[in-house]
Amino acid sequence: MTDPAASQPEGDPVAQRLAASIRTGDRRAEDEFVRRYSPGLVTLLRVRSQDPELAKDLAQEALRVVLLRMRAGQLEQPDALAGFLRGTALNLLANELRRSERRLADASSDWMDQIVAESSDPYDTVESDDLVHNMREVIGSMKVERDRDLLWRFYVDEDPKDKLCAQFDLSPEHFDRVLHRARGRLKELWQSRVPMRT
Amino acid sequence: MTMYKLPLDARLLHDYLERRLDPREEQALEEAMIVDPEIAEQVRLELSMREGMRELARREREKPRSAPHAGHAEVRHARTERHAVRGGRRWLAMAAAAAVALAIGVPTSLLLLRGGAGPGTIGTVAEAELSPHLEGDGHLAAYDLPAQLVALRTNGEQNAPPVRLTLPNGVTEIVLQLPPDTPHTAHRLVLSRPDRPQVSVALAAARLPDSEQDGFTLATEQLPPGQYQAQIERLENGAWVQDRQFVLRVEGRK
Numbered sequence: 001m002t003d004p005a006a007s008q009p010e011g012d013p014v015a016q017r018l019a020a021s022i023r024t025g026d027r028r029a030e031d032e033f034v035r036r037y038s039p040g041l042v043t044l045l046r047v048r049s050q051d052p053e054l055a056k057d058l059a060q061e062a063l064r065v066v067l068l069r070m071r072a073g074q075l076e077q078p079d080a081l082a083g084f085l086r087g088t089a090l091n092l093l094a095n096e097l098r099r100s101e102r103r104l105a106d107a108s109s110d111w112m113d114q115i116v117a118e119s120s121d122p123y124d125t126v127e128s129d130d131l132v133h134n135m136r137e138v139i140g141s142m143k144v145e146r147d148r149d150l151l152w153r154f155y156v157d158e159d160p161k162d163k164l165c166a167q168f169d170l171s172p173e174h175f176d177r178v179l180h181r182a183r184g185r186l187k188e189l190w191q192s193r194v195p196m197r198t
Numbered sequence: 199m200t201m202y203k204l205p206l207d208a209r210l211l212h213d214y215l216e217r218r219l220d221p222r223e224e225q226a227l228e229e230a231m232i233v234d235p236e237i238a239e240q241v242r243l244e245l246s247m248r249e250g251m252r253e254l255a256r257r258e259r260e261k262p263r264s265a266p267h268a269g270h271a272e273v274r275h276a277r278t279e280r281h282a283v284r285g286g287r288r289w290l291a292m293a294a295a296a297a298v299a300l301a302i303g304v305p306t307s308l309l310l311l312r313g314g315a316g317p318g319t320i321g322t323v324a325e326a327e328l329s330p331h332l333e334g335d336g337h338l339a340a341y342d343l344p345a346q347l348v349a350l351r352t353n354g355e356q357n358a359p360p361v362r363l364t365l366p367n368g369v370t371e372i373v374l375q376l377p378p379d380t381p382h383t384a385h386r387l388v389l390s391r392p393d394r395p396q397v398s399v400a401l402a403a404a405r406l407p408d409s410e411q412d413g414f415t416l417a418t419e420q421l422p423p424g425q426y427q428a429q430i431e432r433l434e435n436g437a438w439v440q441d442r443q444f445v446l447r448v449e450g451r452k
Contacts, residue, residue: 012233040232043242047215082229128253135250155251156258160439180208190247 012079019078022070033070034063037082041089048093058096062089138189147182154179200226204236211244216384216433327362332369339366340373340413343430360445361428365418372421375413376403376430384433385441387414389426400431423450 014036021029041062045055065088069075075084139156142148150168153159165175202210213219214227231238330339341363365372376385385403403412429443 036235037232039235039242040228040238043238043245044228044231047217047241047245082232083225085232086225086228131246131250132254132257135247135254138250151251156255158255158439161434184208187243187247190250191243 012081015081016078019070019075019081022067023073025071030067033067037085038063041085044086045089045093048090049097054093054096058089058092061092065092134193135190138186138193141189142182142185144182144185146178147185150179151182151186200230202227202230202234202237204240206237206240211241214241215245215248218382218384326360327364330364330366330369332366333373336366336368338371338373339369340375342375343377360447362447362449364449365423370418371415372418373406373413373415375406375411378411380412381432385412386431386433386438388429388431389421389446392425392427421448423448 018029018033018036022033038059041059042055045058046052049055049058062085066075066081066085075081077084139148139151142151146168150164153164154161161172161175164170165172168175168178170178210219210227214224217224219227227237231241328341328343330341332339363372374387386400387403388400390399401414401416403414405411406413424447426446426448427443428446430441431438432441433439
């Protein structure tokens with residue numbers, strides 16, 4: 001694991017400048033604030049919620065809440081802006097998930113039917129169609145045959161590791177290294193193929 | 199603010215996305231991600247790749263005998279047909295949240311599996327009954343999931359021993375606890391009905407408060423009386439692999 005470097009910056013000069021400018025009503029500083037902090041916030045919420053649309057909505061709401069406080073000069077420690085944004089986003093997510101849980105508990109009808117209905121969301125289908133198409137193409141375009149085979153068998157067919165070790169004549173440790181390298185090459189291809197969207 | 203070297207270490211990314219970092223490490227990485235869009239992009243890239251592979255695997259499970267991926271005909275072998283996990287991501291998000299939200303205040307329960315076959319038994323499998331341990335003024339029933347049924351095999355095939363769970367009166371929430379010696383990796387419980395095997399739901403395991411155990415928490419409305427195929431899976435190298443399976447028979451309230 002990469003250890004975080006020990007260096008600790010004195011503070012966050014960008015956050016300090018933005019806090020000061022936003023307090024004076026500088027709209028360009030507000031734009032910069034949203035552009036700067038939105039990608040990380042959306043990503044964090046996406047990891048936590050597993051729901052891209054919810055992540056975007058909650059990130060917007062968190063930025064709005066914090067922006068209002070900054071306009072009012074109520075951000076006491078600009079250096080801790082990232083922590084404040086994170087805390088606000090996680091509170092909003094916790095509230096949303098509690099509401100979802102209540103909705104789920106209130107629905108006394110067949111819960112599996114409910115899940116099937118959710119899974120047939122046309123927007124989800126379109127998005128996941130693209131994802132599947134791209135992944136299939138990217139794996140298929142890998143130059144090293146063993147990379148293609150191993151990734152497909154392990155991640156798509158979900159064949160057990162011991163079976164693959166036997167078939168590819170690899171020790172468990174060697175398997176991990178080969179898989180790691182294959183994943184690295186897949187990631188390079190994936191990065192060039194799939195544009196990142198915030 | 200903690201500084202990270204770029205590109206981010208693969209193990210750090212893996213542990214973050216599996217939610218296996220300790221809270222301090224997780225907070226440090228998330229704050230760095232908020233401040234540094236490049237770190238956020240690396241996390242998004244890894245996340246999208248994982249989602250792509252999982253979605254592709256799910257589609258392939260739904261058509262298990264379909265034409266193989268181009269270039270893989272020579273290596274594809276007949277494989278055990280698996281059920282499809284549908285409605286996965288959204289359901290998982292809610293289930294994970296439910297597990298966290300509902301388990302608050304539940305102390306560790308020490309439960310015994312009564313009846314059933316012992317460890318290493320081959321062949322005949324008796325029905326086992328999960329005994330509830332009531333918590334929270336009787337509205338919550340905690341059950342230990344059967345660890346000793348994992349290795350049961352008959353003629354080389356994984357068997358599916360029936361496990362009976364009876365809901366006591368007044369219980370509105372159920373906690374299914376993983377055994378204490380369960381490896382520290384992400385687990386999920388996949389449930390399907392025998393009459394609708396093509397539809398399954400998955401619940402993510404979460405650490406139970408004041409406990410060293412992980413478990414699955416769900417409202418009783420989510421588990422009406424009936425018979426379910428239950429499968430516990432663990433995450434290994436980014437893929438879900440089967441850990442154990444059994445038939446879960448849920449009976450009405452006593």
